[in-house]
Amino acid sequence: MSELLLDIQHERLSFFTPAGEVKALNDVSFAMQQGDVLGIVGESGSGKSVTAYSLMGLTAYPGRLIGGTLHFNGHEVEKMSEKEFRKMRGNEVSIIFQDPMTSLNPVYTIGNQIAEVVQLHTDKNRKEAYARARELLELVGINEPDRRLKQYPHELSGGMRQRVMIAIALACEPKLLIADEPTTALDVTIQAQILELMMELRKKLGMSIIMITHDLGVVASMCEKIAVMYAGRIVEYGTTDEIFYEPRHEYTRGLINSIPKLNAEEKERLVPIEGTPVDMLNPPAGCPFAPRCPKCMKICLREMPPKTELSETHYTHCWLEQKQQFEAASGKEAAAE
Amino acid sequence: MSEQNILVEAQHLQQYFPAGGFGKRKKYVQAVDDVSFAIRRGETLGLVGESGCGKTTTGRSLLRLYEPTDGRILYDGEVIFDSGKLPDSKGRVAVDMLPYRRKMQIVFQDPYASLDPRMTVGDIVGEAIDIHKLAENETDRHDRIIHLLDLVGLNSEHANRYPHEFSGGQRQRVGIARALAVHPEFIVCDEPVSALDVSIQAQVVNMFEDLQANLGLTYLFIAHDLSVVKHISSRIGVMYLGKLVELADSYELIGHSVHPYTRSLISAIPVADPKTARASQRIVLQGDVPSPLDPPSGCRFRTRCPYATEQCAAECPEFREVSPGHWAACHNLDAVK
Numbered sequence: 001m002s003e004l005l006l007d008i009q010h011e012r013l014s015f016f017t018p019a020g021e022v023k024a025l026n027d028v029s030f031a032m033q034q035g036d037v038l039g040i041v042g043e044s045g046s047g048k049s050v051t052a053y054s055l056m057g058l059t060a061y062p063g064r065l066i067g068g069t070l071h072f073n074g075h076e077v078e079k080m081s082e083k084e085f086r087k088m089r090g091n092e093v094s095i096i097f098q099d100p101m102t103s104l105n106p107v108y109t110i111g112n113q114i115a116e117v118v119q120l121h122t123d124k125n126r127k128e129a130y131a132r133a134r135e136l137l138e139l140v141g142i143n144e145p146d147r148r149l150k151q152y153p154h155e156l157s158g159g160m161r162q163r164v165m166i167a168i169a170l171a172c173e174p175k176l177l178i179a180d181e182p183t184t185a186l187d188v189t190i191q192a193q194i195l196e197l198m199m200e201l202r203k204k205l206g207m208s209i210i211m212i213t214h215d216l217g218v219v220a221s222m223c224e225k226i227a228v229m230y231a232g233r234i235v236e237y238g239t240t241d242e243i244f245y246e247p248r249h250e251y252t253r254g255l256i257n258s259i260p261k262l263n264a265e266e267k268e269r270l271v272p273i274e275g276t277p278v279d280m281l282n283p284p285a286g287c288p289f290a291p292r293c294p295k296c297m298k299i300c301l302r303e304m305p306p307k308t309e310l311s312e313t314h315y316t317h318c319w320l321e322q323k324q325q326f327e328a329a330s331g332k333e334a335a336a337e
Numbered sequence: 338m339s340e341q342n343i344l345v346e347a348q349h350l351q352q353y354f355p356a357g358g359f360g361k362r363k364k365y366v367q368a369v370d371d372v373s374f375a376i377r378r379g380e381t382l383g384l385v386g387e388s389g390c391g392k393t394t395t396g397r398s399l400l401r402l403y404e405p406t407d408g409r410i411l412y413d414g415e416v417i418f419d420s421g422k423l424p425d426s427k428g429r430v431a432v433d434m435l436p437y438r439r440k441m442q443i444v445f446q447d448p449y450a451s452l453d454p455r456m457t458v459g460d461i462v463g464e465a466i467d468i469h470k471l472a473e474n475e476t477d478r479h480d481r482i483i484h485l486l487d488l489v490g491l492n493s494e495h496a497n498r499y500p501h502e503f504s505g506g507q508r509q510r511v512g513i514a515r516a517l518a519v520h521p522e523f524i525v526c527d528e529p530v531s532a533l534d535v536s537i538q539a540q541v542v543n544m545f546e547d548l549q550a551n552l553g554l555t556y557l558f559i560a561h562d563l564s565v566v567k568h569i570s571s572r573i574g575v576m577y578l579g580k581l582v583e584l585a586d587s588y589e590l591i592g593h594s595v596h597p598y599t600r601s602l603i604s605a606i607p608v609a610d611p612k613t614a615r616a617s618q619r620i621v622l623q624g625d626v627p628s629p630l631d632p633p634s635g636c637r638f639r640t641r642c643p644y645a646t647e648q649c650a651a652e653c654p655e656f657r658e659v660s661p662g663h664w665a666a667c668h669n670l671d672a673v674k
Contacts, residue, residue, distance in 0.1 A: 043534040157625040187387035187561065189622045192605035196621055214535060217607030221614035240611045258539035259609055260568035262591060269546075270568065272539030276504050 004071075005175060005208055006032040006055070011068035013054055022280045024050045024063070026232040034175070037202065037209045039219030039240075041255070042229035043277055048212045051229070052178045056093060057085035073175055091121045094169035098181040100161035104153040110137075110164050111149030117171040136167040139204075141197060159190035166197065173205055180212045195222060216259060220244060225313070228252045231278045231288035238314035248308075249316045250293045287319065295320060344413055344555050345399065345441075345523055346375040349423060351407035352391070352398045356630060366629050368394040370579040371408075373656065376523075381549065381556040383570030383587065385563050385602070387626060391579040392559045393446075396525040399557065400441050401434055412437060412523075439469055442516035446528035448508035452500040458511050459496030462486065465518035485514040489544065506537035513544070517552070525557045530565060542569060563606055567591055572662075575599045578637040579629055581656060585663040596665045597673050598638050636668065644669045 013025040024047050032038055040048040053059050055070060055077060070077035073092055080088070097103040105113060114133035118124055124132065130149065137145035140163040153161055162182060169177055179198065183191040199222065202209055211223055219226055219240070226243040228236045228251065236249040247253045254273035275292035278284065284291055290300040300319050308321040350372045353365040369391040376382045384392045398405045401418055410418040417437055421429035445451035452461055462482050465471075472478035483493045489510040500508055509529060516524055526545065530538040542565060548554060560566045566573055567587050574584040575598065583596040594600050601620040608614045622641050627633055633640050639649040648668050656666040667673065 043536060159625055187626075188563075188605045189387065189601060190625070191607070192619055192621050193623075195607070196619070215607060216535075216609040217614075220609050220611045221607050244609070244611050255535060256609065258536050260539075260542070260564045261610075262564045262567060262603070262606060262608065263613070264568075267568070270539040270543055272543060273536035274540070276506065276537070277534065 003034040004031060005034045005036070005073060006030075007069075007071040008051075008055075009069045009071075011051070011054065011070060012066045013050060013059060014064060014066055015059075016062045016064065017281075020281050023283065024059075024232050024280070025054070028068070028229075028232070028234055030227055030234060030237060032176075032208055032210070035206055035208055036225060037211065037223045039211045039213065039223035039226045040229060041213060041216060041219055041226060043214060045231075045277060045280060046229040047232040048229050049180050050232075052095070052180060052210055052212055056089055056095060056178070057082065058095075087121075090117050090169075090174070091172045092174055093176040093178065094172075094174045095178040095180060096162070096165050096169050096182045099185050100158055100165050101185070103165060104161060106153055109150055109152055110156070114149075114164070114168050114171060117168055121172045132171070133167075136171060137164075139170070139201070140164070140167045142167075158186055159193060162186060162190075162194055163197065166194075166201070170201065170205065170207075174207060176208045176210065177202075178210045178212070181214070182211075183218065184213070184215070191218075198222070216244075216255060228255070231280065231283055233288065233317065235289065235318070236314075236316040238310070242311070242314045246314075248310060248314075248321055249289075249318050250295055250320075251289045252316075254292075287317070342378045343375045343411075344378040345557070346411040347395070347399055347408065348373050348411070349408040350395065350398060350405055350410065351420075352394050352403055353406045364630055367579050367632055368629060369398060369405075371656075372576075372579075372581045374574055374581065374584060376555060376557060378522075378555055379549075379553055380572065381558050381570045383566035383573040384557060384559045384576060385561060385566050385573060386576035387561060389578075389626060389629065390576040391629075392561075392576050393527055395576070396443070396527050396557055396559050400443055400525060401431075402443070404431070412441065439519045440521050441523045441525070442519065442521040443525040443527060444509075444512050444516050444529045447532055448505055448512055449532070451512055452508060454500055457497055457499055458486070458491075458503075461500070461511060462496075462514050462518050465515060469519050471519065481518070485518055488517060488548070489514045490540075504537075505533050506541060509533060509541055510544070513541075513548075517548070520552075521554070523555045523557070525559070527559045528561070529558075531560060531562065538565070545569060563591075563602065575602065578626060578632055580637055580666065581664075582638065582667070583663075583665045584656075585665075589663055593663075595659055595663070595670055595673060596667050597642050597644055600673075636666070644672050 009029050011025050011028045015022040015024055028051055042048045050059060065078055111130055111133050114136055115129035118129040118132045133149060134145045137148055142148055142163055183194050213219060223240055225239055227234045230251050236252045247256060257271040258273060260270060273292055278288050286302050287300045287305055290296045297319060305317045305319040305322055307315050307317055308325055309315050350369055352369040353367055356364045356366045358364040372395055386392045397403050399410060405418060407420045407422050409423055416430050417432050419430035459482050462485055463478055466478055466481055472481055482496055486495055491510055530541050558566060558569055570587050573587045573590045575582050577598050583599045601622045604620045624641050627640055634650055635652050636649040636654050639645040654666045654668045656664055659665050
């Protein structure tokens with residue numbers, strides 16, 4: 001459990017578009033142990049997918065990594081060539097995309113698409129690869145695997161296709177599975193099936209999962225640690241309990257308050273986050289959340305807040321916390337004198 | 338159901354869409370089948386269900402954007418559609434809808450697709466004013482547009498801009514302003530917040546509530562997200578494969594649902610509270626929703642229902658009142674309890 005699997009430090013990544021530089025990731029740092037389940041939450045455009053994609057070398061032109069180090073399972077990802085990436089993708093780390101309708105190839109059978117991965121990364125022959133594909137379909141709970149192997153993606157329902165995607169992702173028993181909004185396109189009852197399957201497989205295979213989603217409900221039930229992203233930065237990071245019960249960043253608080261509670265006894269008004277998401281082409285100086293923050297101070301508009309450690313597992317980037325910690329420290333000093 | 342304050346009523350509404358085949362083999366998508374409900378003046382009726390269950394079709398048929406294949410629709414006591422096939426009706430009635438379009442409006446799901454990209458926001462909102470000849474002169478028209486934009490939290494400067502210049506949340510506000518342009522009494526809100534980010538979703542939901550309080554509107558609120566629907570609605574109807582399976586006050590429905598489908602739907606929703614999420618036991622439904630081209634005989638839910646008996650396959654359960662104001666369609670209510 002305690003083996004370090006992934007260590008990202010100060011990652012900076014930009015997309016150089018005709019309209020200007022979009023700083024998609026700005027000083028992103030986090031680490032994962034073997035077996036961890038990390039949730040990355042944030043609104044669209046907050047950089048949650050880019051973080052995961054950069055790990056797999058999927059942020060091609062006009063995206064460019066401009067700083068930081070990414071260590072994964074003994075690789076120095078920031079220095080890897082496309083050839084090395086090809087070896088690693090699907091083998092040590094794989095990904096499930098949001099839309100199962102478009103991420104399978106419509107002109108190949110399901111069996112063909114699963115066997116392809118197996119043949120690419122192992123020295124199994126075609127027959128053995130198909131046998132493995134059948135095994136995988138059983139693993140992800142698809143009935144009649146022999147028949148399904150010969151079917152094409154359009155013959156399957158959305159939930160079924162997502163199961164096939166999971167089978168492909170797990171073909172080589174990766175150490176890390178990245179799930180990029182795996183259930184957003186699915187209905188709630190199907191979503192429940194897929195989430196249950198993912199947790200079951202994690203127990204069985206012992207892999208780590210990065211769960212990227214905008215749905216706080218999904219992370220609450222699945223993840224142990226959560227990173228909250230806003231405008232290309234991790235604004236708060238902590239264990240699931242810390243994020244939900246002791247949120248310290250105003251954005252995290254806003255997110256939690258803005259979702260209607262199903263079990264609320266009385267009708268209470270939602271507390272939305274005012275304003276609109278940042279324009280990533282012209283991000284504000286200082287804290288990106290400052291223009292929408294109800295507790296914004298002068299310094300927030302000028303300078304980016306540094307990291308404030310709240311506990312061993314919990315940190316946030318907010319001037320308010322920085323100020324409180326400073327006051328607490330100086331208070332202690334005064335008492336000591 | 339024959340109370341004085343009923344604004345809109347659907348009786349045995351049926352909407353089949355032809356889907357290929359000839360003569361006896363002609364096939365129909367049974368999108369909505371025998372759905373009856375009434376909406377009281379000033380209330381919000383929520384309609385939930387998975388994709389393809391017919392909730393959007395119900396909303397559109399109610400406005401006669403589709404011509405229903407059977408049933409009757411009443412607005413404020415007056416028949417606006419009657420197929421003539423019901424036992425107590427005298428003949429086919431289909432009245433001129435133009436005067437009713439002023440009273441019944443719709444807000445569409447996708448704010449990116451429902452606004453004409455080549456019209457300015459002012460013209461989009463103004464079009465409805467022109468069609469119904471509500472403005473006395475050009476100044477009056479302009480004032481009305483500005484007033485409407487102001488009502489939904491936009492300002493006069495926005496009137497000359499085009500839809501692509503707005504964010505998702507702002508576009509949805511334009512869609513709402515357009516619906517309000519003719520001073521309607523009744524608005525069908527077809528998944529108005531599904532395409533929006535969580536923080537923006539809360540802003541729009543609050544606006545819907547404010548508008549209802551200030552203008553005395555009646556809503557049919559369609560969404561697949563039960564937590565949002567529960568928050569905004571006074572009563573909720575649950576649909577499955579073209580049928581209304583349960584209808585009750587929102588607190589009653591969430592707390593004391595009787596239909597097995599509603600129960601699994603509620604338990605499948607990921608709760609954004611880690612402690613509750615860990616403690617709760619999910620009822621995970623097996624399988625997928627059957628095709629509406631060829632729905633199961635009898636009760637349409639029986640193929641996935643854990644309580645299904647032979648009776649369920651033989652006859653369709655009647656939609657009946659199980660306790661005052663609480664309607665459900667199920668043969669085995671006692672077993673479910």
